[in-house]
Amino acid sequence: MKRLSIFVSGNGTNLQRIAEYFSDNNNVEIANVVCNNPKAYSIERAKNLGIPLQMITKAEFNSEDFVNEMQSLNIDLIVLAGFLWKIPENLIKAFPNKIVNIHPALLPKYGGKGFYGEHVHEAVVAAKEAHSGITVHYVNEIYDSGEIILQAHVALEAGETPDSLAAKIHKLEQTYFPVAIEYVLKTQQ
Numbered sequence: 001m002k003r004l005s006i007f008v009s010g011n012g013t014n015l016q017r018i019a020e021y022f023s024d025n026n027n028v029e030i031a032n033v034v035c036n037n038p039k040a041y042s043i044e045r046a047k048n049l050g051i052p053l054q055m056i057t058k059a060e061f062n063s064e065d066f067v068n069e070m071q072s073l074n075i076d077l078i079v080l081a082g083f084l085w086k087i088p089e090n091l092i093k094a095f096p097n098k099i100v101n102i103h104p105a106l107l108p109k110y111g112g113k114g115f116y117g118e119h120v121h122e123a124v125v126a127a128k129e130a131h132s133g134i135t136v137h138y139v140n141e142i143y144d145s146g147e148i149i150l151q152a153h154v155a156l157e158a159g160e161t162p163d164s165l166a167a168k169i170h171k172l173e174q175t176y177f178p179v180a181i182e183y184v185l186k187t188q189q
């Protein structure tokens with residue numbers, strides 16, 4: 001049995017999709033959802049999905065206790081699904097190649113500090129890029145720079161707006177994020 005921990009800060013559409021994708025897979029379970037935002041709709045989703053939910057403060061998140069807790073839960077893969085805090089080094093060291101993130105653009109472009117949510121799509125549209133997409137990647141000490149696992153592309157059309165692009169990216173995420181997670185679980189030691 002592979003055990004996932006899903007970290008969220010917002011709406012949780014990726015959390016929902018991942019949970020549904022693996023719901024009939026007896027080899028994968030979501031051990032918990034970790035959330036840093038008391039206003040996140042992800043909280044409702046975790047409750048409705050019946051997944052144990054852990055709310056965290058920044059101090060708790062950056063503590064050695066949190067690492068120990070995650071280790072005691074025997075987590076095989078931490079999935080950042082719209083999680084907006086930087087991952088502390090001790091957690092990265094404790095879970096080498098066991099933390100993945102989804103970024104709503106084609107890294108290495110439009111990544112790094114400040115590039116999150118609509119800021120990414122605004123920058124892509126303003127630069128008149130021909131394409132954008134999603135990147136699923138491992139997490140290392142530097143924001144958005146770990147090894148790439150999967151990218152999926154979508155074309156920008158005439159009159160594309162940050163909102164219309166966000167909708168396209170959302171579709172790509174729903175299709176490909178669970179598949180990328182499944183691939184990582186199958187290939188990890």
Ligand code: GRF
Nearest residue numbers: 010011012013014082102104
């Ligand atoms: C997604 O666009 C993801 O790429 C980004 O944050 C958003 C999360 O959306 N990192 P949701 O909370 O899963 O609905």
